[in-house]
Amino acid sequence: MTRDPHPWAASLASIHAQVWNCLVRGVHDRRAPVRHPALGTVTCDGMPSVRTVVLRSVDRPTACLDIHTDVHSAKVAELRARPHAALHVWDQSGHLQVRLDADVAILSGAEAAGTWARVPEASRTSYGSIPEPGQPIESALAYTKNSDPDAFAVLRLQVLTIDALHLGREHRRARFDRSNGWQGQWLAP
């Protein structure tokens, strides 16, 4: 029998620690798949919507994650109407699927100015393109990139629940809730 490559899957506490290690790695390692999770929202007419985002910061003590976006994007309109998101992460090296439910605060203007100041110059043109993201245009490149601090928003996800599924020799699934101090509960996978 070969050594278990994922010994952390054995206990609730170590799975919980692994989830956060993996999220932190996503922020720091540009090539980690965890850097590009999928963010689920509900549209204004009640339909599900999912898109790739970039994980920009993780604060484990408060269980908060930050994502940056253009304030004119559809997801901001959706989150204004319904400030809840699902974040889906697949960690290939750990064979670990992480599903987070979160409340979302939208920070812009003065509230986001400190973060904006740390966005590299070259990245700032992702915020403020004309016309706004998702608008119909006449040809593929009929838009201009623009750097507009007023178009910059931070989506701050306050994590409420974590559902972690480890696909190992045997599958293990656990759920962690902010409301009970993240103590953890095994679930049937």
Added chain:
Amino acid sequence: MTRDPHPWAASLASIHAQVWNCLVRGVHDRRAPVRHPALGTVTCDGMPSVRTVVLRSVDRPTACLDIHTDVHSAKVAELRARPHAALHVWDQSGHLQVRLDADVAILSGAEAAGTWARVPEASRTSYGSIPEPGQPIESALAYTKNSDPDAFAVLRLQVLTIDALHLGREHRRARFDRSNGWQGQWLAP
């Protein structure tokens, strides 16, 4: 100037073809990331939910995709209440994000029997585990796998819209709608 690695990004028709090529590859290539898209639904209390699924079949003429699941999973309950899904695909080799909106039909029992007959014996134990997926259990492995044709369901996604975003030297984004024969429209990325 190096040769463009993704010449298909130049026109609406060729992006549309590339989307379907990439989905078909997901069905046939076990290692393609496209094989494991993220499925977004809306929960019974109106919250977004996202999880990994396996793309089992793709029918381009009808724009239908099939996913297999346990009929007792939360997503089936969610889709019974609101039969709409978002499917999110990231094709690393093409630097292509594909977002699909779909109506979902849930086929089970006699309607799924033909498909069940083609599910390999070893895979059938993914359908019918006890207790049902997502139920709390006392310890990590306090569940039994089981092969139960009555627990098997096919989620048939009828694609309504495709939003394709190519991240190249310059970004290009296009939307395609079933309602107008998939003719395509460029969008600001």
